[in-house]
Amino acid sequence: MKLISILDRYIIKKFLGTYIFSIILIISVAIVFDINERLDKFIEKEAPLRAVVFDYYLNFIPYFSNLFSALFVFISVIFFTSKLAENSEIIAMLSNGMSFKRLMKPYMISAAVIAALTFTLSSFIIPPANKTRIDFMNTYIRDKSTTHANGTQMQIGEGTIFYLGRFNNRDKTGAELALDYFDGKDLKSRLTARRVQYNDSNSWTLNNYSIRIFEGNRERIITGTTMDTLLNVTPSDIVVSATDFEIMTTPDLYNYIKRQRARGIASVGDVSITSFEVEFHKRFASILSAFILTIIGASLSARKVKGGMGLNIGIGLGLSVTYILFQTISSSFAVSGAMPVILAVWLPNIIYSFIAAYLYTKAPN
Numbered sequence: 001m002k003l004i005s006i007l008d009r010y011i012i013k014k015f016l017g018t019y020i021f022s023i024i025l026i027i028s029v030a031i032v033f034d035i036n037e038r039l040d041k042f043i044e045k046e047a048p049l050r051a052v053v054f055d056y057y058l059n060f061i062p063y064f065s066n067l068f069s070a071l072f073v074f075i076s077v078i079f080f081t082s083k084l085a086e087n088s089e090i091i092a093m094l095s096n097g098m099s100f101k102r103l104m105k106p107y108m109i110s111a112a113v114i115a116a117l118t119f120t121l122s123s124f125i126i127p128p129a130n131k132t133r134i135d136f137m138n139t140y141i142r143d144k145s146t147t148h149a150n151g152t153q154m155q156i157g158e159g160t161i162f163y164l165g166r167f168n169n170r171d172k173t174g175a176e177l178a179l180d181y182f183d184g185k186d187l188k189s190r191l192t193a194r195r196v197q198y199n200d201s202n203s204w205t206l207n208n209y210s211i212r213i214f215e216g217n218r219e220r221i222i223t224g225t226t227m228d229t230l231l232n233v234t235p236s237d238i239v240v241s242a243t244d245f246e247i248m249t250t251p252d253l254y255n256y257i258k259r260q261r262a263r264g265i266a267s268v269g270d271v272s273i274t275s276f277e278v279e280f281h282k283r284f285a286s287i288l289s290a291f292i293l294t295i296i297g298a299s300l301s302a303r304k305v306k307g308g309m310g311l312n313i314g315i316g317l318g319l320s321v322t323y324i325l326f327q328t329i330s331s332s333f334a335v336s337g338a339m340p341v342i343l344a345v346w347l348p349n350i351i352y353s354f355i356a357a358y359l360y361t362k363a364p365n
Contacts, residue, residue, distance in 0.1 A: 004106075004109070007093070007106070008105060008106040008109070009106075010106075011103075011106035011107065011110075012106045012109055012110050014080045014084075015076060015077065015080060015106070015107065015110035016110055016113065016114075017080075018075075018076040018079055018080040019072055019073065019076040019110075019114065022072050022075050022076050022079070023065050023072050026068070026072070027061055027064060027065060030064055031057060031060070031061075034057075034060070038141060041140060041141050041142075042140060045139070045140040045141075047136075047139075047140040051136060051140070052136075055132050055133065055135075055136040056133055056136045056137070056140075058129075059129040059130065059132050059133035060133060062121060062125065062126050062129060063126055063129065063130060063133065066118055066121045066122055066126055068324070069114065069118045069286065069290070070286070070289050070290070070293055070320065070323060070324060071320045071321075071324060073111070073114060073289075073290055073293050073294060073297070074293045074296070074297050074316050074317075074319065074320035074323075075313075075316065075317070075320070076297075077107070077293070077294050077297030077298055077301070077316075078297045078300065078301045078312050078313050078315075078316035078317075079313060081297065081298050081301040081302055081312075082301040082312040082313065084302075085301060085302055085303060085304045086304060088304065090103070090302050090304075090364070091304065094364060094365065099365060100302065100360075100363045100364065100365045103298075103302075104295070104298060107294050107295075107298050108291065108294070110294070111290045111291045111294040112290075112291075114290050115286070115287045115288075115290040115291065116287075118286050118287070118290065119283060119284075119286065119287055122250075122283045122286065123249055123250035123251075123283055124249050124250070126246075127246065127247050127248055127249045127252075128247070128249075130243075130246045130247045131247040134243050134246065134247065144241065144242070144243065145241055146169070146239055146240065146241040146242075146271075147168065147169045147170050147239065148166070148167065148168055148169065148239070149164075149166070149167045149169070149238045149239045149240075149268065150165065150166055150167075151163075151165065152164045152167065152238050152268065154233070154237065154260075154263040154264065154265050155262075155263045155264050156231060156232040156233050156263060157232055159181060159182040159183060159184075160179065160180070160181055160182075160232075161178075161179070161180040161182070162178075162179055162231065162233055163176075163177070163178040163179075163180075164176065164177050164178075164196070164238060165177075167235070167238050167239060169235050169238075169239040172197060172198040172199075172235060173195065173196065173197050173198075174195070174196045174197075174198075174238075175194060175195050175196070176192075176194070177191075177192060177193040177194075177196045177206065178190065178191070178192050179191040179192075179231075186214075187214060188213070188214055189211060189212060189213045189214060190211070190212045191206075191209060191210070191211045191212075192209065192210050192212075193206035193207060193208060193209040193210075194207060194208040194209075195207040195208065198234070198235055199228075202230050202231055202232060202233070202234060203228060203229075203230055204228070204229055204230070204231050205226060205227070205228050206226070206227045206228075206229060207225065207226055208225065209223065209224055209226075209227050210222070210223045211223075237259075237260070237263075237268075238268070239268070240268040240271045241271065242270070242271050242275070244271070244276075245275060245276045245279040245280075246279070248276075250280065250283055253276060253279065253280050254280060256276060257273065257276050257277055257280060260273050260276075261273065272335055274334055274335050274337070274341060275335055277334075277341045278331050278334050278335060278341055278344070278345060281341060281342060281345040281346070282327075282331070282345055285345050285346055285348075285349055288349050288353075289323075289348075289349055289352075292349060292352050292353055292356050293320065293323070293352070293356075295356040295359070295360055296319060296352065296355060296356045296359055297316055298363070299356070299359035299360050299362065299363040300312055300315055300316060300319075300359060301316070302363050302364055303363070303364045319355075323348055323352060326347075326348045326351070327345075327348050330344040330345070330347050330348060331344055331345065
């Protein structure tokens with residue numbers, strides 16, 4: 001017995017073909033609107049045509065496509081399944097003894113392909129592309145890069161507290177450094193420096209430094225003009241932009257969150273570490289969403305209705321828009337601290353899983 005029949009291949013081809021076609025169609029429209037909106041900026045900032053095409057739009061396409069992948073999945077399933085139902089093809093399949101459960105097999109295979117593609121893109125391919133796209137936007141459209149940080153404090157090792165009053169990421173210089181070394185609750189030493197310079201590989205140069213060493217009731221003070229030292233902190237730990245999580249691969253994102261949480265950092269400047277956690281969990285939640293929306297779309301549109309496919313497409317669009325809106329709202333609750341991150345990110349999938357299960361039971365057999 002063949003694992004994938006001719007009918008399965010037919011449905012998979014229809015599903016993935018419609019998915020790709022819907023992406024091309026909607027992305028083409030989005031690019032036209034984006035060019036219309038940003039053309040003045042391109043001309044004003046004299047953006048090179050090569051940079052516009054290859055640095056911006058070539059990276060804009062995968063970013064935008066992946067961002068609305070759930071919408072494309074839903075539209076694709078609704079559209080081609082409604083077409084099959086309207087042509088009585090689904091009735092013919094079910095009349096020949098095929099159950100709706102068996103009919104869902106090629107749908108699930110297609111959803112698995114899309115889920116794997118979406119996760120791979122968001123985890124490993126789009127982040128480097130986003131860096132190029134965001135650098136272009138900061139140069140020629142609007143500069144949203146963060147270059148300064150004030151009052152940064154973190155734990156960079158066991159019993160070691162790092163504080164930096166000011167830091168400029170453009171020239172990697174800072175001022176008002178303080179390093180406190182604790183043994184339990186006892187302060188053993190404090191290093192201060194008026195100015196600092198980051199070199200590379202965790203190497204820092206301290207200027208006009210002073211070290212106070214506490215030995216019981218006695219205190220020793222060591223001063224100097226310049227000192228090179230290694231500190232477990234880099235500029236990326238001090239200066240964080242709101243878009244930094246978009247340029248991190250999933251392993252980098254995981255390690256960054258783990259490192260910052262271990263240091264007791266809840267936010268850097270105006271950027272909450274929760275935003276990075278939301279992005280991390282979203283990448284995994286998108287895997288399940290492809291299957292949920294496929295089941296909902298197929299269950300809704302498998303039945304032939306008098307109103308034609310227009311009714312099904314309308315219902316499908318309504319559900320997909322509310323799903324994306326729900327994702328946005330719940331994520332904002334997580335960032336504001338009103339809801340745990342995992343619950344906020346996965347709540348839309350949980351609720352729509354129940355909707356999918358209900359519609360599946362109501363599907364024609």
